[in-house]
Amino acid sequence: MSIQTKTLSVQLAIKTREVRESLSKIIRNYEGFSLQKDQDAVRVDVLVLEIGSDPATEFETIRALLKENVVGSLFLTSSRTTTDILLPALRAGAKEFFPQPIDPDEVKGAFHKILIESLQSTSGGEEQASLGKIFSVLGAKGGVGTTTFAVNFATSIQACAKDKLVALVDMNRLVGEVPLFLDLETDTNWEEIGKNFSRLDAAYLQSAMVRHSSGVYVMPAPSKFDAEAHLPTGFLFQLVKSMRQFFDYIIIDSGMYFDDNSFKIFAESEAVYLVSILSLPCIINVRRLQESIYSSGGVANGKLRIIANRFEKKAQVSLAEASKIIGSEISMTIPNNYRLAMRAINNGKVVAEISRKSDVAKVYQTLAESVVESAVERPGGIFNWFRKN
Numbered sequence: 001m002s003i004q005t006k007t008l009s010v011q012l013a014i015k016t017r018e019v020r021e022s023l024s025k026i027i028r029n030y031e032g033f034s035l036q037k038d039q040d041a042v043r044v045d046v047l048v049l050e051i052g053s054d055p056a057t058e059f060e061t062i063r064a065l066l067k068e069n070v071v072g073s074l075f076l077t078s079s080r081t082t083t084d085i086l087l088p089a090l091r092a093g094a095k096e097f098f099p100q101p102i103d104p105d106e107v108k109g110a111f112h113k114i115l116i117e118s119l120q121s122t123s124g125g126e127e128q129a130s131l132g133k134i135f136s137v138l139g140a141k142g143g144v145g146t147t148t149f150a151v152n153f154a155t156s157i158q159a160c161a162k163d164k165l166v167a168l169v170d171m172n173r174l175v176g177e178v179p180l181f182l183d184l185e186t187d188t189n190w191e192e193i194g195k196n197f198s199r200l201d202a203a204y205l206q207s208a209m210v211r212h213s214s215g216v217y218v219m220p221a222p223s224k225f226d227a228e229a230h231l232p233t234g235f236l237f238q239l240v241k242s243m244r245q246f247f248d249y250i251i252i253d254s255g256m257y258f259d260d261n262s263f264k265i266f267a268e269s270e271a272v273y274l275v276s277i278l279s280l281p282c283i284i285n286v287r288r289l290q291e292s293i294y295s296s297g298g299v300a301n302g303k304l305r306i307i308a309n310r311f312e313k314k315a316q317v318s319l320a321e322a323s324k325i326i327g328s329e330i331s332m333t334i335p336n337n338y339r340l341a342m343r344a345i346n347n348g349k350v351v352a353e354i355s356r357k358s359d360v361a362k363v364y365q366t367l368a369e370s371v372v373e374s375a376v377e378r379p380g381g382i383f384n385w386f387r388k389n
């Protein structure tokens with residue numbers, strides 16, 4: 001992912017020569033800003049204006065400029081710092097007021113804030129329309145079928161959206177099993193990728209991921225302890241965010257891995273699937289996890305979907321009882337079909353490859369169909385070539 005560089009235009013309306021020179025020097029040396037000489041420009045991102053001999057009229061002009069959106073941000077300066085200048089200056093909509101003589105650090109600080117605001121608003125805009133959808137999958141306990149769910153969900157999405165790019169990320173450090181479930185040989189993993197953190201572009205990700213015959217791109221977890229690998233803080237969250245630019249759907253096998261990264265990823269997810277079986281300890285875990293996930297603040301109500309895996313109609317704990325204990329609906333049940341699930345795992349196949357018409361394969365297909373829609377195509381870069389191959 002390349003960081004978009006953007007240059008903001010700055011105009012100086014300053015009469016005092018030393019003040020003008022001092023500001024020009026600061027701005028010329030500040031990457032991200034350029035001084036605009038053209039007085040007839042339609043719009044300027046930042047205007048620095050000196051209050052002169054007729055403040056009342058100048059403040060009126062300033063209000064009009066801001067109202068017409070001719071000026072993005074306004075900074076004011078004056079040799080006087082009395083309240084009769086400062087108060088109307090702030091009321092007129094000035095973001096900062098620089099006393100004279102100019103303090104370069106104060107000016108740089110104010111420009112820095114503007115740059116950050118501008119970058120944030122740009123990336124926010126991009127996100128609206130065209131980022132891929134994240135689906136997180138986590139387990140209420142070990143061994144409940146989280147990886148089975150993630151793998152079959154991802155491949156089912158790919159099966160009903162053939163021209164979309166689907167990624168499957170294994171977050172289970174040291175115990176990741178996604179490659180085994182899909183019979184994939186690979187020596188890459190996200191820890192290796194983390195060593196090249198500055199290069200999260202499409203070409204690099206494509207070379208670092210392994211492709212399953214279904215079309216799904218897999219990002220395996222590291223399987224060995226590497227004392228040398230020091231991933232930057234927040235790396236996994238950044239990685240998933242970068243992937244959203246190229247992939248239409250990103251399914252994450254979060255296993256039972258909970259840290260800051262995972263909570264941030266849950267917050268960005270279209271849905272968080274919490275896989276459980278209908279045993280009492282597991283149901284109690286569901287209730288606890290649900291509370292933690294909702295109290296983390298990032299996951300909106302209704303985005304957490306509880307899945308009852310290995311479901312038997314005649315089970316000791318009924319669906320209704322389980323819902324009551326958990327305090328919310330169980331969104332979906334997946335039939336218990338141990339023979340099929342084991343055959344799939346032991347052959348490195350997904351359930352639809354073993355039996356497309358099986359009860360379990362049909363459930364995954366229905367779920368995939370419900371999430372696949374006419375997603376906006378991502379730019380894709382080098383991945384684009386693979387869309388229809």
Ligand SMILES: Nc1ncnc2c1ncn2[C@@H]1O[C@H](COP(=O)(O)OP(=O)(O)OP(=O)(O)O)[C@@H](O)[C@H]1O
Pocket residue numbers: 139141142143144145146147148149255309310311334335336337338339341342345360
């Ligand atoms: N619908 C199903 N019916 C019967 N058995 C199932 C079903 N789904 C998964 N299983 C079985 O449950 C077991 C655990 O599956 P899986 O490895 O996917 O769970 P997990 O929660 O990812 O485990 P771990 O905590 O080890 O990562 C496997 O033996 C799998 O075959």
Ligand SMILES: [Mg+2]
Pocket residue numbers: 146147148172177255
């Ligand atoms: Mg697993």
